[in-house]
Amino acid sequence: MQDDTDRHREKMAKIKAARGRMMADKTAEKGLIIVHTGKGKGKSSSGFGMILRAIGWGMPCAVVQFIKGAWDTGERRALEGPLAGLCQIHVMGEGFTWDTQDKxxxxxxxxxxxxxxxxxxxxxSVQMVLLDEINIALRYGYLDAGDVVEFLLDEKPPMTHVVLTGRNAPDLLIEAADLVTEMTEIKHPFKSQGVKAQRGVEF
Structure with missing residues (x-):
C-alpha cells in the first residue's frame, strides 16, 4: 500500500512540474471571442454559466437574446429577479422562425x-456580452456573418469577452473565434423517450 502511495505522489509531482513548465509562458490576457455551437444541448446554458461566473467576479456583463423572445426562461427570471442590476438582459427576438413565419x-x-x-x-464598462442564439440569425441570413465578424475583429474593445451561441455557426465566425466548443448530442430524452423540454433543465 505504501508503494502505491509513493508511486502516486511521484506521478502527481511530475504532472505538477510539467504543468508548471507549460503555464510559465502563458501570461497573456485578452478579451475572447467564444463560440458555442453544435447539435447537442447546452450551448445557451454554457453561455449563461459564463455570465454567472462573470457576475461572481464582479464583472459588468450583458445578454442579448436573438431568438427566444417572449419565452419565460429561468435565466431571464434570475437576471431580472435575484440578480437584477448585476447583468443587463435584452430579449430582442420574437420566437423561432417557424413561429413567426415572417422573414x-x-x-x-x-x-x-x-x-x-x-x-x-x-x-x-461591459466586460462580457452573451449573444444568445445569434448563430440561428446568421444561419437564416437575418444578419450577415461577414459584418458580424468584421465588427468583432475591428471594434470589440481589447479586453471585452463576447460569447456567441447557437447551432450551425458559420465557418467565418469559427475561424475568427479564439475559443470554439461544439456540443455533440449523444442521447436526448425528447427523441428516445418522448420527454418534452422541462422547466429548470432546458429553459
Missing part, C-alpha cells in the same frame, strides 16, 4: 438585436 419581421428583429449588441460591446 422580414425576423430580419428586423435580428437587426435590432445586433444594433443593441454592438452598443453593449462598444461600451467599455
Amino acid at each position: 422580414d419581421r425576423d430580419t428586423a428583429a435580428a437587426q435590432a438585436a445586433w444594433d443593441k449588441a454592438k452598443e453593449l460591446i462598444r461600451d467599455p
Whole structure:
C-alpha cells in the first residue's frame, strides 16, 4: 500500500512540474471571442454559466437574446429577479422562425438585436456580452456573418469577452473565434423517450 502511495505522489509531482513548465509562458490576457455551437444541448446554458461566473467576479456583463423572445426562461427570471442590476438582459427576438413565419419581421428583429449588441460591446464598462442564439440569425441570413465578424475583429474593445451561441455557426465566425466548443448530442430524452423540454433543465 505504501508503494502505491509513493508511486502516486511521484506521478502527481511530475504532472505538477510539467504543468508548471507549460503555464510559465502563458501570461497573456485578452478579451475572447467564444463560440458555442453544435447539435447537442447546452450551448445557451454554457453561455449563461459564463455570465454567472462573470457576475461572481464582479464583472459588468450583458445578454442579448436573438431568438427566444417572449419565452419565460429561468435565466431571464434570475437576471431580472435575484440578480437584477448585476447583468443587463435584452430579449430582442420574437420566437423561432417557424413561429413567426415572417422573414422580414425576423430580419428586423435580428437587426435590432445586433444594433443593441454592438452598443453593449462598444461600451467599455461591459466586460462580457452573451449573444444568445445569434448563430440561428446568421444561419437564416437575418444578419450577415461577414459584418458580424468584421465588427468583432475591428471594434470589440481589447479586453471585452463576447460569447456567441447557437447551432450551425458559420465557418467565418469559427475561424475568427479564439475559443470554439461544439456540443455533440449523444442521447436526448425528447427523441428516445418522448420527454418534452422541462422547466429548470432546458429553459
